[in-house]
Amino acid sequence: MSLKEKLLHQINHTSKQVSQNLKDAETAKLGEQDLELYKKTIHYLSKLEAQLPDALSQNHFDLFHKNVIAFGSFYSLSLAGQEMSEDFAKQLKTEIIAKRDSIISHLEKSEFNLNLFSMLGFFNGNIVAVGANGSGKTSLSEKLRQYLPSSGVVISAQKLLIIPVFQGISNFEQTSAKLLQLQKVTKNFKTSYNADGNATDAVPAVGFEFMRLLNNLLAERSAIGNKYLNEIRAGGTVGEIPQTRLDQTLKIWNSLIEHRQMDCEDGINLIVRAPEGIYPVFEMSDGEKVMLYLIAQVLQAPKDGFIIVDEPEMFLHKTVLNKLWDALETARQDCIFVYLTHDLDFASSRTTASKVWIRSFTHPDHWEIESLPETGMPEPLLMELLGSRKNILFCEGKKGSNDVRIYELLFPNMTVMPVDSCGDVINYTKAFNKIPDIATKAFGIIDSDHYGAERLSALSPYKIHPLPVAEIENLFLDESFLSSMAPRIMKGAEEIAGIKAGVIEKLEKDLEMQVAHYVSAKINYYFNNSHVSKGNDISEVDTNYKEFTRQVDINKWAEERRTELKKIVADRDYAKALSVYNNKGLKSVVEKHFRITDFFDRSIGMLQFEDGAKVILMKNFPTGAFV
Known part of the structure; x- marks a missing residue:
């Protein structure tokens, strides 16, 4: 059956x-x-x-x-x-x-x-739950503690990492009962205390937790050891020495840290052997302590139960985080682990776990939880976006780059998400907005060089808009923005006119290089975003390939771009030059005429601390495009 x-x-x-x-x-x-x-x-x-x-x-x-x-x-x-x-x-x-x-x-x-x-689909394997701050992850862990009293253990994010010194060994039955009782108690810091009293009095469950965990491990080891010796004294066969959960704890901890070995020589208190000497475990770092705490928690969880872990990454260095949880999952294959985490790298590392999304939380006890939606987006990226309470802005770039820094200052109420290519911006924006009944929206900003006006207009309903300049840094060369900065450094209209002329002169000098870069980028874009039509025989494949490559007209593209740039130079069209001139070195033109060496940093400072500067630059974007 x-x-x-x-x-x-x-x-x-x-x-x-x-x-x-x-x-x-x-x-x-x-x-x-x-x-x-x-x-x-x-x-x-x-x-x-x-x-x-x-x-x-x-x-x-x-x-x-x-x-x-x-x-x-x-x-x-x-x-x-x-x-x-x-x-x-x-x-x-x-x-x-x-x-x-x-x-x-x-x-x-x-x-x-x-x-x-x-x-959760009555999952048979481990689960990773992601959600935005305020989505009720910690509340969910506490509710699970309340409703899984004998079927699981909840490991709280809040821990008081104080290790006691033991004077003797307790009765194992008593320590087991006390530990079981403690596992059912809420352990968080959502409480207070009289200022004349002691803070630890307000959270006794947290304060006693480490003691209960270690006391039970020590008592169990003593009880099993005594039973083994008594059997031998009674004439029993000397067999393999039984392994206890404390032995297993020491084995896992010692496997994670090089040049340090934890031991329990006197059978009562734990010590650590290190190159610099022997020291008691209460002198360990927080990272070393939390490893001991987590191992002790997991190994003493109920058999065939659920292990709910709130913020499994807390206090742990990246070098041991995955190794620790891999070891614990291996040790407790009878249990199902449920991780509630903010750490998306950790979430992605649980390759065999199902990923779920806490869509919403209504206080006190109503959650909407779903499997990650099928979007075609990379799983780590999707988990990060689903954890955002802000609207999403996709752009081309790398995290930590100057481009992303500018976008974050221009759009402080959005989560700026840089991706690899223009095609990714388009695809991910569309995919995210197809997720049903989601409170946040996605927008995209793309380079407009390779799209005609008709194509750009078609993308607008999908909340995808062109960057109004060739390089995001070119926004800082906006004439109104320069006019706002000039008086602060005792400069005026003459210097601004010199900057405008200098940009046009530099474009004229770089014209052929700009044409070559444009055509190269256009070829790459064409090959990345188009494909050869499928043929039913080799002859048809050959025909389709020739048609595919025929669309690449290097000379035509070059002449069209050359004509456009020459007209901009001839018309001295400064605003148009900023929209087509790809050159991150244009700040040197500004620095020459303003006689400064830190134009970018000054611009960032204005954008960060002055609302007026932001208003000036936002005028370059379509009104209402990002709401």
């Missing part, structure tokens, strides 16, 4: 039991409020039966089987075919009143779990 069949059998058994008990309750004339509990339970069981997937994991089976069994225990009193009596009716009412709050709480928990795991 499969896990699903076993669970269905239990659901049917419990449904019949609750349905019969509902008839008894109606005969006993229980109040409508209590009768509603029976009906809601039957409805939940029916919904669970309908939504169960064919391939049910052991983890999900254990969780929902416990839920169903619990419902059966709540409605245990039955007439069993006997006649209704006044005493039985009173007894039934008394039982329901006594269990009412527990039933309501269990219904709430069961409904939440079913809704959540249905949204």
Whole structure:
């Protein structure tokens, strides 16, 4: 019998039991409020039966089987075919009143779990959940802690990394019970305390957590070791020394850090051996401590359970982050890991995990969670964009470049996303805006050199607009922008006229090189964005290829561009020159006439701190294009 069949059998058994008990309750004339509990339970069981997937994991089976069994225990009193009596009716009412709050709480928990795991598709593997700040990731982790009390462990982002010194070994049964109790308690810093008191008093669960984790590991190791020795003393066979979870903890920690080895020589306190000497674990760095903390948490999670990790990257260096979680996933293959993270590199590193998107969160406990939409965009890029609460602006460039810096200052209310090519800007903008029911929008800015007016006009409805200048830095050569800067450095109209003339002269000097660069770029664009039509035989392929290459008319393109540039020079059309002249060295013309050496930095400063400068430059873009 499969896990699903076993669970269905239990659901049917419990449904019949609750349905019969509902008839008894109606005969006993229980109040409508209590009768509603029976009906809601039957409805939940029916919904669970309908939504169960064919391939049910052991983890999900254990969780929902416990839920169903619990419902059966709540409605245990039955007439069993006997006649209704006044005493039985009173007894039934008394039982329901006594269990009412527990039933309501269990219904709430069961409904939440079913809704959540249905949204996640009853995943059989690990999950990475991404979402914007404020999308309720931490709230979700706390809700899971509340509703998976015996089926999982939630590892909070908030940790108090203080390691105690132990004076002796505790009783293992007691430490296990205390750890289990602690795993069910909310651990966050959303609280306060009297200023005359102690901050740690406000968060005892966080303060005691490391102690409980280590105390249980030490107690378990002592208990297993004592049992092993007692068996030998009693004449048992000397076999392999049993490995404990503390041994496994030490093995994983030691595999991650070179030139350091953690040990527990006295059986009570952990030490670290390093080239510089031996020191107690409470003197470790935060990164070393959090590794020990996470290993201890994961290895002591319930069997076949869920391990929910809020911000798994916290305190960890990039060099050990992936190695640690790879090792822990390997050690706990019986568990399903659910990562709630801001770190998109880490999210992408979980190659076998399903990626989901927390679309929205309504306080206190309603989430919309979906699989990542199919867009054709690279997964890391899509996850980053879905984590943004701002509209998206796609542009050509690299992160950290001057181009991106300018866009970020011009569009502070947007998430600027540089991509490799003009084609990527177009494709990703269109793809993102096709995601249904999304609160944010995507816009694109492209180089207009290779598009005619008709093509640019066709892209406008897709929120894709041309850059008004050949280089984004050319915006700083806008005449009005220069006029705003000039008085600050004791310069005026004469110097600005010199800049304009200097740009035209430089364009005239570079004219043939500009023509060559334009034609080269146009050829590359054509080959990157076009393709040879498919042929049914070699002859047809040859014909299609010749037609494809015939479209590349180098001399024609060069002459058209040469004519355009010569006209700009002849007309002394400064604004038009800025729109076609690709030369990041034009700032040298400004610096020569303004007699400064830091034109770009000054321009950035004006754009960053003066709204008027931003207004001047934004006039170059179509009105209302980015709203």
